[in-house]
Amino acid sequence: MARTVLIVGCGDIGRRVARLESAEGRGVYGLARSPETAARLVRQGITAVHGDLDKPDSLAGLNGGWTTLYYFAPPPAAGDGDPRLAVFFEALPVRCLPGKVVYVSTSGVYGDCGGDWVDEERPPRPQTARSRRRLAAEEALMAWSRRYGVTVVILRVPGIYGPGRLPLERLCAGVPVVRQEESPYSNRIHADDLAEVCVAAGTRAAAEGVYNVSDGHPTTLTDYFHAVADHFGLPRPPAISLAEARRVLSPEMLSFVEESKRLDNGRMLRELRPRLHYPDLERGLPACSGGHPQGFQVAPCADGLRVFGHRPT
Template sequence: MTSAVTDVLVIGCGDIGERVARRERSEGRSVAGVVRSEQSVRRLRAAGLRPIVADLDDPSSLKQISVKDSLVYYFAPPPANGVTDPRMEAFVTTMTAPNLPRRVVLISTTGVYGDCRGEWVTEDRPANPQVDRARRRLAAETALRRWSKASGVPIVILRVPGIYGPGYLPEERLRSGEPVLREEESPYSNRIHAADLAHVCFIAGHHDTPGALYNVSDGHPTTMTDFFHRVADLLGIPRPPAVTLEEARKRLGEGMLSYLAESRRIDNRRMREELGVELMYPDLASGLPSCFKRCG
């Protein structure tokens, strides 16, 4: 940004939110995080962060939140049902003059592109969400864009694929022996290490002239089957059994099948070239071992 940010607000203080908050605090900024539970309050205080107790599902509780002149990171997911995001809709109504932030950074999903038949996907590709969870994310983007246009406050939307890192790996699924799709039938999928995602969020928050939309991925798509195989190998356990797509439709849950119904390769060049991002883990070969060294 052209002038120094001193106040930061994080909406959604899960792992990524806390990583970003810690980074901001390490650079001397005052950081607050919006949380609901007493357990989360204690966790933030232990990390030296200021908790603000509010519930995104209760718009009246949001009135206490001041975002004036702050950098806002919005990482809260939409509700689990529906095709809209009432949480985002409620939050943007609290940001009116003079209570306006300097910038808002939103984590969205590459799922808004829908099935791209394995093609490379840039930010110029029209959104075409095909499942409700992606429709909710696109609705959040739309609400934030509408607010930005009306308020004049810049926003940065980060479309993110599957996140991996310590605590994100499918160990329980692998140990249960649940099958995966045969490699030759498995669609492309994309990943980003949690440490790299937090780094990109920070850069998006402070870059002098960021764009409004970036794909965030490691740029080396593989398949979900390949990902599961690599994790199993590092755990030292047998690889999961492979089944045909026809058999998978009988044995896998709807959630997993919806992921397997979409194939795309995410192009991250804009992120690298415009934001100057250098990834710590540019592929699974470098990123997955770090998850077992308790680093990243």
């Protein structure tokens, strides 16, 4: 039987996964909430399946039958769980469920670990509402898996970087970072490598359960901002104390500053065996220099610095 995949959440990572799956000759379908989204998916070689996760009635016609289901859609921005995920999996016809589900979660479900190395045996202890919603989605999906006997892979993903996924605007604005000696550890994965991990999780027969995803080279959050600034020829951001950061940084930024962990990606490497093109920032950042798809580009200026300007539309 020909292998087909459905991608729910055809954003940046979904499109990268679609390209990898298509390159292997697999039929790729994507959930589209509007005619405009459907047309965009078709232009990218993805067969559109109409449905809106916020409108349960729109999912009534799902036919099912896909070999692998990639679920990348985020939970709503408020609430305690993920009603979108619940609605979608309830709508799947029981007679033709997928053989495997790959779900992208967040490493934030571990909460603050004081800089410790963290493997998949670490009990989750989410500290933000966003992470609690992700853990609730994980638990709901695993309950569904036990009910129907479908293999589920949960990928706990840290910060994703790549073209269009760098803190360039923040650096240009001079937003401060926590001084090095107080800065938390952070983990990351290049967007291309995350797509490789997703496809490995979807294709390797033995893949099942929870996997930490990262390039395996955590640094402090301040090191990360310094590396990006240095690579693009921008001034390094000013450094402030953690106490001052709690007064001036946004709640979203504080959620990253106040959680420190180093992800152990050993299980991912042993069992999924993905091909990581960018196993550290030193090799990953040069692959981000081709421009910023969200409207910015990097160009030399007279004084030797680099500046960002809006691309013509």
